[in-house]
Amino acid sequence: MELSRDRSPMYSCPRFQRCGAPVCALDPQMLDRGGSRPGEERCKATRRVRLEVAARFPSVRLPADGLTLDEVAKDARRAKAKAKWAAMTPEDRAAKLAHLVPFKAKHAADYPQHAF
Numbered sequence: 001m002e003l004s005r006d007r008s009p010m011y012s013c014p015r016f017q018r019c020g021a022p023v024c025a026l027d028p029q030m031l032d033r034g035g036s037r038p039g040e041e042r043c044k045a046t047r048r049v050r051l052e053v054a055a056r057f058p059s060v061r062l063p064a065d066g067l068t069l070d071e072v073a074k075d076a077r078r079a080k081a082k083a084k085w086a087a088m089t090p091e092d093r094a095a096k097l098a099h100l101v102p103f104k105a106k107h108a109a110d111y112p113q114h115a116f
Contacts, residue, residue: 007057007060008026008027008028008057008060009026009027009028009053009054009056009057009060009062009066010024010026010027012026012053012056012057013026013045013049013050013053014045014049015043015044015045015049019041019043019044019045020041021036021040021041021042021043021044022034022036022037022040022041023035023036023043023068024043025043025050025062025064025066025067025068025071026045026050026053026054026062026066027062028060028061028062028063030062030063030064031063035069043068047067047071050066050067050068051065051066051067053066054066
């Protein structure tokens with residue numbers, strides 16, 4: 001089902017007129033259009049902008065709620081890592097952090113702007 005311009009979130013994106021990305025997270029038919037190929041333009045709208053645009057169209061069902069598929073996967077990985085960290089005992093957390101100390105010392109010169 002094709003939506004009219006005034007009812008489709010992708011037409012409300014501030015970058016729409018200049019966008020050449022073949023896959024748009026604000027397109028209700030995003031998954032039907034296939035994926036992008038290497039070298040093709042990717043969405044330049046920020047996550048915040050896409051979420052704001054998607055929020056203005058609550059009746060339109062977006063496959064990833066305005067997020068790119070990469071962002072959905074990244075959010076899932078972060079949630080899994082956060083849950084794993086939360087499930088660790090304080091001793092296990094301390095051991096993991098202690099394991100990072102040699103790495104930080106070894107690579108501190110590579111990142112002079114960071115205070116390790």
